Amino acid sequence: MLENSVRKHIEQLHQKKFRKEFGEFLVEGVKGVEEALASDMDVVAVVVDGTRREEPPFAAFIQLVEKAGVEIFFAGRKDIAYIKTTETFPGVLAVVAMKDTSFQAVRGSGPFVCLDGVNDPGNLGTIIRTADWFGVSTILLGQGSVDMYNEKVVRSTMGSFFRTTICKVSNLADSLEKFISEGYSVYAFTMEGLPAADLRVKRTDKVIFLFGSESHGISSELQRLCTASYTIERKGQAESLNVGVAVGIALSHITD
Incomplete structure (x- = not known):
């Protein structure tokens, strides 16, 4: 399960005012998070559906995140209901720092x-x-x-x-x-x-x-x-x- 502070922070990032306040936004899905990891943006943390961590695609993804040195959390079903941004959670979510684009x-x-x-x-x-x-x-x-x-x-x-x-x-x-x-x-x-x-x-x-x-x-x-x-x-x-x-x-x- 996620710590309450982590879950609350992710929930707040669903709203524009908090994204602006914290300078962070959310990315869902393995492909999106992999692209974020490969970019020049800073991936702050990654959340993975704990019930799927042993599945081959997710196991390989977890290794990629760990290799990148990014903090990783595992969420339970109740956590996912609060943090997901889509009707069907794709199993992966990341918190990414906004890039300063002047x-x-x-x-x-x-x-x-x-x-x-x-x-x-x-x-x-x-x-x-x-x-x-x-x-x-x-x-x-x-x-x-x-x-x-x-x-x-x-x-x-x-x-x-x-x-x-x-x-x-x-x-x-x-x-x-x-x-x-x-x-x-x-x-x-x-x-x-x-x-x-x-x-x-x-x-x-x-x-x-x-x-x-x-x-x-x-x-x-x-x-x-x-x-x-x-x-x-x-x-x-x-x-x-x-x-x-x-x-x-x-x-x-x-x-x-």
């Missing part, structure tokens, strides 16, 4: 993604995973965006979270103006614009791909800063395109 971290990194008010955790997770697929390692989040450390965000990235630099800024317009002054172009993806099929971007180009939420789009303040606007041609009758899908289509235009 605004400076995104400079000079080639094309990257910028999100204005994307507040759905599933969408952000999909965008992070999609960016990783296309070799884009930086994402800039504006005000109104979902907490990047939300459990659903981290879980839905399938490990890509730990290979991506994600920076949240308080004033997205100011940040974009700084990038523009350094030679970046800002391409907005909207319902009206140039055909996205004509877009050509090289991996070394200083380009920012800007997307808004499906409900509100990109703010007028940010649109005024854009170099150009592009639209993904609609063939059918759907009212809008999921922002995660739109990001994938846009990033597919990056060439080596």
